[in-house]
Amino acid sequence: MRIEKLIIKDFRSHRLTKVSFTSGINLIVGQNGSGKSSLLDALLVGLYWPSKPKDLKKEDILRVDGQSTEITVFFEKDGISYQLHRNITRGVAFAKYHDGSSWKHATETSQKAVRDWMEKLVPYDVFLNAIYIRQGEIDAILESDESREKVVRQVLGLDKYENAYKNLLEVRKEIEQRIKSIEDYLKSTENLDELIGEMEKELSGALREINELSPQIPKLERELERVEKKLGELDELEKSLNSLRLEIKEREGNRKRLETRVEGLEKRIAEGEERLHELEEKVREFNELREKAELYLRLSNFRKRYTDEKARNEKLAENYRAQIEAIDERLAELSELEKRLGELEKEKKELERKLRRLEKDAKAYEDARSISSQLEGLKKRLKLSREEIGDLAKEIEDARKRKEEIQRELEEINEERGGLKNRVKERNRAIMELKKAKGKCPVCGRKLTEKHRKEIIEKYQAELKEVSLSLKELDERERKLRGELVRIEKVLKRERELIAAKELLDQISGLEERLKEYDLEKLGKRAEEYERVKGELNRLEGELESARTELEKVKALEKKRTLTEGKLRSVEEKLRKLDDELREMGFSGMEELDEKLAGLEPTYRRYLELKGAESELQRERKNLERLRTELEGVKRELDEENRTLKRLTEALAEKERLYSREEHERTREAFTSLREELAGKRARLEALERKRDETMENLGKLREEKERRREKARELDELRKARERVQELREKVRRYKAMLKEGALARVGDIASEIFEELTEEKYSGVTVKAEENRIRLGVLYNGREYGLGFLSGGERIALGLAFRLALSLYLAGEISLLILDEPTPYLDDERRRRLVDIMQRYLRKIPQVIVVSHDEELKDAADRVIRVSLENGVSVVKEVELGV
Missing domain, CATH: 3.40.50.300 (P-loop containing nucleotide triphosphate hydrolases)
Incomplete structure (x- = not known):
């Protein structure tokens, strides 16, 4: 890729x-x-x-x-x-x-x-x-043997072999479970042939009993059919008798109910005729009172309208007069306010002149306060005093000089270490040559004797020990110098803090000089006076604005007064018209109208009592007509019921002559006995047939199970062979993974050794990589001995981690x-x-x-x-x- x-x-x-x-x-x-x-x-x-x-x-x-x-x-x-x-x-x-x-x-x-x-x-x-x-992956390599093993496993792809090893174990367990299941199945089906024999015997007995029972059922069915037909005829006759008796009883009840209805209707008709006469008298009286009642109603409605309208209009008139009076008072107040407006304008001009004189000092006071606030903020930010800033500057300067000295010393140490390492290589090479040399000494050219060889080798080995001690001393010096260098770097990192502190100090000095230019006490008093005058001017401007707004309302108030006077005249005209209407009706005042209404009131109340008599009279006439029609219908219905009852009684007597209860009971008992016998034999036959079918089905299943048992036995042999093959494959995967891991780590160790030697200037002669259960140990070779990671300095640990991780990828x-x-x-x-x-x-x-x-x-x-x-x-x-x- x-x-x-x-x-x-x-x-x-x-x-x-x-x-x-x-x-x-x-x-x-x-x-x-x-x-x-x-x-x-x-x-x-x-x-x-x-x-x-x-x-x-x-x-x-x-x-x-x-x-x-x-x-x-x-x-x-x-x-x-x-x-x-x-x-x-x-x-x-x-x-x-x-x-x-x-x-x-x-x-x-x-x-x-x-x-x-x-x-x-x-x-x-x-x-x-x-x-x-x-x-961070380098840190994981150095963190622990377990985390290092995890990185190696992931990078080298060892996880897939580990997963294969585990998966094969699961496969083996699955095969063993299937073997156990088949063994249990074969054990549970050992008596299969015995079960098949027993079922064949049961099937033979069931077939024999079915052949004996089958011819008996048709004979019973024919006899049961004959008895059932006769029983049906008797049941139908009994049902017909019971139906006639029930219908006759119902008809007799109907006749009695109809006779009772005739009596009730005749009584209600007589009462209705009497009520009709009373209503006719009330209607006559109602018509005589109609004229006086209508006069009462007309006068009563006028009185209510007169009272309501007069009260409403008088209240409106009173309200309008009050509004006019309030408007007049407000117009008088605004006239006084107009005189006050001129005085306020003069006061405003005087305050504005005074404010302009104070404005410059007030602004200067604000500037001084801003400078003072900045100064306080800068002082809070300044964490060091002037003396501490000077001390820190000297400390940083000394640290910078010391850093240069340490770097020179480290360079000298590296040069000295290089010379010593070259000397070690030369002496080791000379020792190897001396060990191999014969005849002539490769060092001095003299004849080489064993004593001379031994003396020179011992001399060189002693020299190597001295060099080794010198190298250790150099390492110790370097370690101390680098530790000191770390402390110096911490000091030098404070240089930014020093620069920031100096800048803050310069700003503080500048602001303090600027602040001396201001007389804060005098400016403060002038600023207070400025704020007081400014507040007074604001108050005065508010009062002026309010006065002008109020004076703008004069025209609106005058217009409102004119409109209100017009409304008042309209209401007074309405009140005069109401009084004129009262006089036109013939009354000089409300007292005469009330006397007239009091005289007409009893007549009006009687009129209201009789108001529904006419409609009630019409309803009563219709009700009487309906009752008379209903009475004629009920009488016709009663005659028809008597004729039907006579016919049903004659039919009942004829059917009672044809029916015998004793014969009916005998026939029912014979039917029940035959039905039970037939049902028992049918049930037995069905049970035998089910048993036959189930036995035949079970025999088929057992024969199939017998064949399946033979197949399972063959499958068991195959599974046992497969279990052995899976176990062999699992062992091969385990051995291959171990070989792959061992070979890979050996090669990774060689590559890591080369890289680490270069990174440490050949101080160390190699890297050791050892694989253990779920962990990988790293070590280094120094002077022919193996040391753990704790032997290394911090930088050397990082170099080892980098070398090891690069080696994995390489x-x-x-x-x-x-x-x-x-x-x-x-x-x-x-x-x-x-x-x-x-x-x-x-x-x-x-x-x-x-x-x-x-x-x-x-x-x-x-x-x-x-x-x-x-x-x-x-x-x-x-x-x-x-x-x-």
Whole structure:
């Protein structure tokens, strides 16, 4: 797999970024936070979304103020070019391949379909573990033997063999369960032949009994049919008799009810005729009272209208007079207010002149207060006194000088260590030559005797011990110097704090000088006077505005007074017309009208009592007519009921002569006995037939089960053989996994040794890798002895972790064509970073394409292509850098 191009839009800090990659080593360089690692995250998301590492959250993907996140990856695998596009925000995706002439879709256009397609092309776990070395993975290698074993297992793909080993165990367990199930089945069906014999006997007995019982049932059915017919005839005759008796009883009840209705109707007709006479008298009296009642009603309605309208209009007149009086009072007040308006205008002009004289001092006072507030804020921000700032400046200057001295000392130590190591190599080489030499001494040229050889070797070994002690002393000196350097760096980091404190101090001094120019006490009093005059002027302007607003109401009030006077005259005219109407009706006043109404009231009340008599009279006449018609109908119905009753009584007597209860009971008992006998024999026959059918069916099943038992026995033999084969295969997988792991770790250890020796300037002669159960132990060789990770300094531990992880990927170099490194240099010192350049040039070029992300500029020396990422106005900008620049 080889990445050709990456296009991302609105991803984290990238607005629109296009990056091309070539074969060889591609270096993405930039400061921390510039967005360089985001390019690798975008590549991972573009290929495998929604699969992603746990620390990559969807809500962190979309750029601030961005519209939608889009990622397009162009890559090549096995000679075929692919294009994969995703719109994360909208959930759209597609994958295409180039057939030599045009792009064609490789799968459905959905996020899941594209992810599944990519998983088949390059599995996610393979990409994340074998191809992509993320930040923090070196820490996982150094964290513990268990976490290191997990990384190795994932990178080398040992998990698939472990899974195969476990899965084969599950297969074996499944086979054993099936063997147990078949064995249990065969044991439970041992007596199958005995069951078949017993069932054949039962079938023979059932068939014999069926042959005996079958001819008896038709004879019983014919006899039962004859008795049933006779019983039906007797049942029908009894039913007819009971029906006639019931109908006669009902008819007699109807006749009695009809006779009672005739009596009731005749009584109601007599009462109705008497009521009709009374109503005719009331109607006559009602007509005589009609004229006086209508006069009462007319006078009563007039009185109500007169009273209501007079009261309403008198109230309106009183209200209008009160409004006119209030308007007159308000107009008088506004006349006085107009005189006051001129006085207020003069006061306003005087206050405005006074305010202009005070305005300059008030503004100066505000400026002084602002300077004072700034000064207080700056003093709060200043954490150091002048003496502390001076002390810190001296401390930083001393630290800078000491740092230069330490760096010179470290360079001297490195030079001295290099000389000592060369001396060690020379002495080791001389010892080896002395051990092999014969005749002539390779050192002094004299004749070589065993005594002379031994003396020189002992001398050189003693010298090597002294050199070893010197190297340890140098290491101890370097350790102390680097510890001191760490403390010095902490001091130097405070330089920004010093600069900020000096700037604050300069600002404070400037503000204090400016503040001396102001007389705060005098300006404060003038400012208080300014605010007081300003408040008085505001109050006066409010009073003037209010007065002008009130004076604008004069015309409206005068117009309202004219309209109200017109309304008052209209109401008074209505009151005069009401009194004229009263006199026209013949009354001088309300007292005479009330006397007239009191005299007519008894007549009107009697009139109201008789008002419904006429309609009641009409209803009573109709009711009498209806009762007379109903009486005639009931009498006709009674005659018809008597004739029917006579006919039914004669028919009952005729049927009672033909019916015998004793004969009926005998026939019913004979029918019941025959039916029970027939039902018993039918039930027995059905039971025998069911038993026959069930027995035959069970015999068939048992014969099938017998055949199945033979098949299960054959299957049991096959399963036992399969169990042996699975166990053999499981042992082969276990041995192969162990061999693969052992061989891979041996080769990884060799590669890691080479890289680690270079990173540590051959201080250590190798790396040891030992596999144990669920853990992998790392060690180093120093002076011929093996030491654990605790023996190493912090920088050496990081170098070992990097060497081991690179070795894992280089071991797979024949299988993978792409390697991605994200920040491989954290915590490495300058010398080890320089050596990493050599290692990249020598080892990583074995892999066709390498992509490295780093903030370390020195790695440019090892790169074939350099891509720089910077942050401009919060947006990541990507540019290609010419090599050598």
